[in-house]
Amino acid sequence: MMKLVIGNRRYSSWSLRGWLACRQSGLPFDVELVPLFGPDWADVRRANPAIAPSAGKVPVLWDGAGVVWDSLAILEYLADRVGRERFWPRGDEAAGLARSLVAEMHGGFAALRGALPFNLGRNGAPVALAPPVVADVDRILTLWAEARARFGEGGPFLFGTFGAADIAFAPVALRMIGYGVRLPGFAQGYVEALNEHPWIAAWRAEAAAEPWRIECYELPESPIA
Numbered sequence: 001m002m003k004l005v006i007g008n009r010r011y012s013s014w015s016l017r018g019w020l021a022c023r024q025s026g027l028p029f030d031v032e033l034v035p036l037f038g039p040d041w042a043d044v045r046r047a048n049p050a051i052a053p054s055a056g057k058v059p060v061l062w063d064g065a066g067v068v069w070d071s072l073a074i075l076e077y078l079a080d081r082v083g084r085e086r087f088w089p090r091g092d093e094a095a096g097l098a099r100s101l102v103a104e105m106h107g108g109f110a111a112l113r114g115a116l117p118f119n120l121g122r123n124g125a126p127v128a129l130a131p132p133v134v135a136d137v138d139r140i141l142t143l144w145a146e147a148r149a150r151f152g153e154g155g156p157f158l159f160g161t162f163g164a165a166d167i168a169f170a171p172v173a174l175r176m177i178g179y180g181v182r183l184p185g186f187a188q189g190y191v192e193a194l195n196e197h198p199w200i201a202a203w204r205a206e207a208a209a210e211p212w213r214i215e216c217y218e219l220p221e222s223p224i225a
Contacts, residue, residue: 001028
């Protein structure tokens with residue numbers, strides 16, 4: 001049985017990606033949650049063998065004695081195990097675009113990540129967005145529009161059916177809901193489809209039941225006048 005080590009569901013966007021990848025694989029797995037950034041976090045990072053290989057970062061996937069960390073590495077490892085077609089669209093053009101989207105999401109959009117911390121407790125009140133954040137949102141919408149226009153037939157997700165690209169962008173979609181980002185119709189439909197996915201609903205329910213709060217991620221509500 002595999003074991004996925006995650007952080008607080010309320011705050012850990014990378015844990016959500018790793019967990020969605022495990023669900024997408026169809027393989028059985030257990031979950032171990034390590035609360036992040038508590039008062040004894042430094043000691044936990046050093047002493048907990050479940051997260052030691054990743055220097056305290058989550059998610060971490062244990063498969064027997066083997067270990068994989070980083071959400072994209074976990075996704076690719078699972079795709080190799082169960083068949084890449086479970087994660088990536090068929091056809092070279094679609095698969096190439098999907099890989100490009102996932103890679104750009106994985107390594108980019110620092111302004112959006114910094115200004116809009118992942119927090120499933122947000123109530124959706126819109127906030128003012130600085131120009132670098134607006135630029136990140138515009139770029140994301142451009143990527144979504146291209147994927148949907150070229151390869152979105154057959155379902156509500158970026159390449160029709162749920163896959164690796166949706167796993168990568170799911171936390172972004174949830175950020176846009178939580179911070180009240182205004183979206184064009186096609187993007188709003190995509191965000192709603194992700195939010196209504198049963199796996200996302202299950203993650204949200206678990207997040208709501210968690211007792212921990214990380215104050216640096218609990219930005220005050222700043223609605224736009």
